[in-house]
Amino acid sequence: MAEREQDLSIGQVAERTGLSVHALRFYEQEGVMFGPVRRGPGGRRVYGEQDVGWLNLCVVLRGSGMPLPEIRRYTELARQGPGTERDRLALLLRHREAVDAQMEQLRRCREIVDHKVRVYEDALDGAAALAEADAAGPARPGLGRSA
Amino acid sequence: MAEREQDLSIGQVAERTGLSVHALRFYEQEGVMFGPVRRGPGGRRVYGEQDVGWLNLCVVLRGSGMPLPEIRRYTELARQGPGTERDRLALLLRHREAVDAQMEQLRRCREIVDHKVRVYEDALDGAAALAEADAAGPARPGLGRSA
DNA sequence: GCTTGATCTCGAGTCGACTCGAACTCCTAG
DNA sequence: CTAGGAGTTCGAGTCGACTCGAGATCAAGC
Structure with a gap:
């Protein structure tokens, strides 16, 4: 064979x-x-x-x-x-919507995380600048609980 | 109180x-x-x-x-x-990357699904057009196994 | 012949994130 | 006074998708 x-x-x-x-x-x-x-x-x-x-x-x-x-x-x-194409298409369309929903959720999350990242980076930059200027500045508070 | x-x-x-x-x-x-x-x-x-x-x-x-x-x-x-900002930032950055990776994976998947959707839609349209013209055309084959 | 490594079947174990149920306590409305 | 609804703790159960392990078999190289 x-x-x-x-x-x-x-x-x-x-x-x-x-x-x-x-x-x-x-x-x-x-x-x-x-x-x-x-x-x-x-x-x-x-x-x-x-x-x-x-x-x-x-x-x-x-x-x-x-x-x-x-x-x-x-x-x-x-x-x-043959004969099941419509069902297959429907299934794929449903999945595509699910994928779109996931992407949208991730997009929203990414924005929030991104915002927090910027806040932390600014704060750390600020603290660094302060430390440079003042040589003893503690990190700025207020980065805790609030979203 | x-x-x-x-x-x-x-x-x-x-x-x-x-x-x-x-x-x-x-x-x-x-x-x-x-x-x-x-x-x-x-x-x-x-x-x-x-x-x-x-x-x-x-x-x-x-x-x-x-x-x-x-x-x-x-x-x-x-x-x-205060004092843990760097660690928090690092954690958020890592997560942002994970989110980006997920989005990229979903994007690739969406493209593939989208392509299959178009193939099926074309095939069904073609079959419909055929049925209109011929009144007895069976669905086009070749939509099975290949990706 | 013997070892090594890939494969086989089958059933059990794992992991994460909840979810559920039992038995109990409270507060409020009728 | 009692019934209902929301809360409490605790431990067990569920679900999906694998993952793992035991014990057997097989093919190739030394």
């Missing part, structure tokens, strides 16, 4: 996807592989480039907060093939 | 912060309150506006992925008052 050029062991797939070997088996069990994973001699898993591609998509979706059950649903729809 | 205008019950604080009553007690126990929470008659917690402000900051930090132990560390530094 011609062993295809692209055949990969679970370890190689782990390297290429950034997932652990354990996680790969776990994902398979959770039904997020596109199709059944081929097995080589000795029952070892054999992956193709397609599997790697699918897994990398899964990694992206996970990395943006999609829970595994939802990824499984998407996988099932894709597996069913 | 003059009951201050701003005194709030745990339930009111829950409303104002979006945290649950349970979570508020949990946060207190985890040491992320700025100071010890006052107690009213019958041992009930009494919060002031300052507490709400601090909690809202905690909510923002949590919402951007800062783990509770790190929030506790920040709280301890703030509690110690």
